[in-house]
Amino acid sequence: MTLQEQWIALSTIIRKEIVRFMRIWVQTLIPPVITVTLYFVIFGKLIGSRIGEMGGFSYVEFVVPGLIMMSIITNSYGNVVSSFFSVKFQKSIEEVLVSPTPNYIILFGYVFGGVIRGLLVGIIVTAVSLFFTTLTINNLPVTIGIVILTAIVFSLAGFFNALFARNFDDISIIPTFVLTPLTYLGGVFYSIKLLPEFWQGVSQLNPVLYMVNAFRYGILGTSDINVTSAFIGVMVFIVILSSACLYLLSHGTRLRS
């Protein structure tokens, strides 16, 4: 395929993905907004007002960046894992597999779809958060950079999960038993400085902690971790996950008999 043909194939996959999640917007865009709004109301306003300050900010100011990041993570992951597993389950993935579209275009197409949904939900959640607090951006490049890279990491992870999944249980195991604990223990609701030293060390093994704190640094200018190491870590994850996905695609794992 020429570069122009590859671009057409890529834009076709991305367009199809956007049409898919916009067609079912009640399932894809509204639930995360309702969930996060409840978090804002309960943790930000009702409980948060009694907690006081966290890291030098009011509790609602502290949790908003974490909650925005949490919705980006879950939606970019959820979009790719459900979309790609669905085309695998219905065998409509064969439409692409019989075409000359290279594997990396298939991967990029689905990942871009996940990134776009993650960012769209992130923007809506950010807009809702403005009803509960004021947001000023401390460092725009860090904020935008970490958001996009995080959405890419979790879109890739969703693709990896969908490639391996044999049934619908397999696509809910990772979000339930891995993603949710990592997110909740990743510094969304608290600063790890509140933890005993041992658990601070354990927390630093959690990749979500770096993404949430880098984003919080971009918004508030405060972080529990080194922001540069967060960017390096995220880039390493992108390289590892994309290499693994391309390897599996080239070997037809769970796609070609």
Added chain:
Amino acid sequence: MTTALSIRSLKKVYSNGFEALKGINLDVEEGDFFALLGPNGAGKSTTISVICSLALKSAGSIRIFEHDIDNDFSAAKKCIGIVPQEFNFNQFEKVYDIVANQGGYFGLPRALSEQRTEKYLKQLGLWDKRNDTSRSLSGGMKRRLMIARALIHEPKLLILDEPTAGVDIELRRSMWAFLKEINAQGTTIILTTHYLEEAESLCRNIAIIDKGEIVEHTSIKSLLQRLDKETLIFDLKNELTATPVFEKCESTLIDSFTLEVVVSKEHSLNYVFGCLNEQGIQVTSMRNKSNRLEELFLSLVENDKG
């Protein structure tokens, strides 16, 4: 003439150890209408899956219009359009989008893809359904949708895996007419089917595959010439109480108005009608007991079992 498809020593062993293809060789010439026949589980769909890279081959080589599917996969894939046996489109996607997007996967600019989508949906009688989701279509419409999707990049080789399975007679005939038309326009067609009447009326050349091996690879004409006898059924005008005797043919009275006669190749139908005339038996109609190709197919597959 260019070879549209050339398969050499193709083997496929599944992960459970089942050897689906045992080193088959197959050639299909450009412009041919070719039938790939075989009983269930013989290896037809596996062959097609490997050609379209939906299954990975264990050994051997495949060339599509001189493009090797391993070394020149992009050019090879652009030459192939596939209509699979099972419906494999997104049930929630619109008919129009399914076809237009397929053009995108083949690198067609959107405007061209949309232009061809309209052309093929109209030709296949699906234009009125373009905004419907694919799951709302009838079985026959779904089959036609898969044909439209396979044609969007105007492939030189169209492969159809049992395209008329479960389709009513009227629709089957219209699909035959459509396939004949695109074959006449130059598209090479490979067809697998269980309807041997379909293969006989559409195809010029044939391969019969059984237990992962090609047991016959010839023209339909030369295959039919090998038929050494035919079983004919005569519907009679008057009631018979005893089986009429034919010196040179076997005959059986199925019921008092239906006679079965096995005519060998060296005897003409004139001989049979002569005998019937002599015995004062009047015939209202006559037909083959089974499709001629079906008799050969069964004998070839039976021989292979022996």
